Amino acid sequence: MKHSTAQVESERASIYLQQLCKHFAHKMAVEFTPERGVIPFSVGTCRLEAANNILTMRAEAEDAERLAQLQDIIARHLVRFAFRAPPEIVWQAAEEATR
Numbered sequence: 472m473k474h475s476t477a478q479v480e481s482e483r484a485s486i487y488l489q490q491l492c493k494h495f496a497h498k499m500a501v502e503f504t505p506e507r508g509v510i511p512f513s514v515g516t517c518r519l520e521a522a523n524n525i526l527t528m529r530a531e532a533e534d535a536e537r538l539a540q541l542q543d544i545i546a547r548h549l550v551r552f553a554f555r556a557p558p559e560i561v562w563q564a565a566e567e568a569t570r
Contacts, residue, residue, distance in 0.1 A: 473538040474565035477528045479549070479558040484526035488519045490552045491545070515541040530562070 481487065485505045492503035495510045502509045508519040515532030528545055532538040546560045 472531055472533060473535055474529065474531045475538060475542060475562040476530075476565055477542075477546075477560050477562045479526045479528070479553075479560060480524060481526060481553070481556070481558060482524050483553070484521040484524055487526050487549060487552055488521040491519065491548060494548060494552075510545075512541055512544065514538075514544075517541060517545050528560075529565075 479487070488508050489503065489505060492501045492508040492510060495501050495512075496503075499511055501511075503519070506521055508517075510517045510519070514537040515530060518529040518531075520527045520529075526549075528549075530538055530541045530545065532541050542562045546562075549560065550557050
């Protein structure tokens with residue numbers, strides 16, 4: 472499993488989390504509160520957390536190709552919602568999970 476994390480600082484962190492989750496809830500079984508969200512995509516899962524004006528996005532997928540697709544999907548949609556002040560989204564690779 473491949474993992475990556477990106478953090479975006481914004482006073483609207485919780486609002487962006489909710490917008491992302493509500494947007495994808497039309498097509499997927501999304502779970503969310505104002506502080507946390509989980510979006511299960513066909514290519515992987517995105518876990519969101521909003522706290523202290525920081526939106527943390529954690530992407531996980533079976534391989535690097537799917538992880539890149541997931542990162543792109545999330546980043547493109549977040550930039551659409553945050554068009555007034557588009558955030559810089561930098562994904563950081565995480566260590567692979569060991570079993």
